[in-house]
Amino acid sequence: MQSEESRNAAIAWLENNPQVESVRVAICDLNGVMRGKRIAADQARKALDGGMRMAYSLIGMDIWGEDIEGNPLVYSTGDSDAVCHWTGRPIVPVDWTPLPTALIPLTLAYDDGRPFPGDPRQALAEIQRRYAARGLTPVVATELEFYLFDAASNEPVGPVSPVNGRRLNADGALSIDELDAFETFISEVYAACRAQNIPVDTTIAENGVGQFEINLNHVADALKAADDAILFKRVVRGIARKHGFIASFMAKPYGDRAGSGLHVHFSLLDGDGNNVFDDGTEKGTDIMRHAVGGLLRGMAQSTLIFAPHFNSYRRLRPKSYAPTAVAWGYENRMVAIRIPGGSHKARRIEHRVAGADANPYLVLASVLGSALIGMEEACDPGQPIAMDVDSHDLPRLPSDWLAAIAAFEQGKLMQALFAPELRDAFVACKQQEADTFARKVGSFELETYMEMV
Template identity: 60%
Template sequence: MTLDDPAGTIDTQDMENIFGCVCDLNGVLRGKRIPTEQLDKVLEGTVRMPLSICGLDIWGEDIEGSVMVFETGDADGVCVPTGRGVVPISWTRKPTALIPLWMNEESGAPFLGDPRRALANVVDRYKSHGLTPVVATELEFYLIDPTDDTPAPPCSPVTGKRLTSDGALCLDELEHFDHFLNDVYDACRVQGIPADSAISENGAGQFEVNMRHLPDPLRAADDALLFKRLVRGIARKHGFAATFMAKPYGDRAGSGFHVHFSLVDQDGVNLFDNGGDDGTPMMLHAVAGLLETIQENALTFAPHENSFRRLLPGAHAPSNVAWGYENRT
């Protein structure tokens, strides 16, 4: 499968169904289960879904007062492939796959309420200046025991005992959960997700997986979205649940989502790098812009009530508007 070949080389003959999915405002994939006989219909961009599903809240409900619902008759949009192609899914009982889609209006114009369309507009603005953002992400998540009504750390597959202590960069924890992690990396290779290093994080059953840098913000965002779904699916396969929520435990470390980025020009020159430790004036202007707008952007960086439970002083979380070189606090 190549990134530019919609159907790729994926054999869908053994698949009974596929999923056509769009991404909503909270990074949740929403869509339809479609018989594989209708694969061409999906790839041709004739699947329809309500435009309003791009703007649901974290509970999957319509946002009160949303103009995408009653004021417009909750109209359908046209779902067209993003170009990612057929993405195999390895954790379901039968072979299946999903096809990432994004929304057009009935007229064929891009639907600007689709968050992927919003990101594409930002990328186009960079391109108009001859610039390309180079992006990498780090995703933190917890494995939890799903057998109780309240979240609890998982039991070690090796010892059978529940994890009770924090394990920052603990090799034993990585080894105890190596079957799960091996399946995660295998699925990433199949889906074309550039997973890099993994560590055991501060919390019991908490892990972090880094992605490699890409000169394609849309691709990097797609990878992060698919990775989150992949981890949750493989966790279920191993008898766990996985959560990327900011603060699943009140008394344990929260989970962050880190984004690294730089800017390169048309010649591939990193415009933030002056060859030394200080960075270029453009980098400093970029940092200043982040500092100036960080409070207004809290709605994006911390969109839910649970997000703010993580933002505590002394918790390795961004509770102050500040910056520094090699500074995690």
């Protein structure tokens, strides 16, 4: 249950913002899509007090919002409703819609108050509880990449520069001119993030046409870090629409340009606030290396979480700055698990596998959960890789969607991290999506084969 102080602050916000006549109440599904309802603002107390209900099966809908055939969340519950508990996040103002509104984030629970383990947010909460039981606190930051497209075009093309009216058609890695051109958009993203208590940090123009990366500052609360990432994506898409752009977090919207990733940085604090990865040297502690060992052990099994969609596997290709091998190293951006340089006091792990299309709750649950198992079992990560991974004979990530589904379904470590309610629903969802794609014949396929074979 949330504190009375938090509840009173939420009610006070609504009373002090009478221009907000409606609010959204929503949960996050397994694909990272927020699903919910629009209610009158004067009904918001009902949502804050656990009076809202939504079907358990809402968690497991496919990417098109279709019910999953044979959905275990339907047949195991009679498609009954769950209780919706407020997450405790302060009211989230939304001002890019035609009329101002707000969001109240919810999470699913049983009628007796127990968290519903099929909810991805609850899955991460359980991992966080495991850390707390060991006196450890993860400190987490995320980096999210995205593309801007011209909303007025029927084709996926780069945006028109607000400064000179010309369409972007070349890569602009670290271009200050590109940041200047899109300053109004970026500034409005920052303002919306401040209003939503999202700790935005650095922005850069990335390698692709109209591609940007915005980093979120580290927080000593993994749940908040995931909440921030989910809300950040909504902010970027909303502000982009306001400016005539489409913002996309697809992993690989252009086949011949850079993909978009969700990189996770984390360290661990003990009860005295000490970084348990820091031994005063560049090497880091045995605890850190064991955490890396756990991440490597679980990587192939959890690829479906890091690359959950058909398009995700276009990003995971050799020589693309996206990891394809199960490897780690110091200051090496070619590997999946990187130990960044810098001050030993900030010793941390960077996980580089996930695409920007992944669900942040599941990504952090898998990353932190695998690291925890690695520490508990003293997993040996092997030798760090100091050069191109292709020069080594290394285990590889699943290279296609079906292989990743099978690896997740059979993975013992995934079974140790996620409840059956979540695993079964996720597999059923991904299998249905894969079956749907398998029935679609694209234009390039027809152009290639129709008259040639």
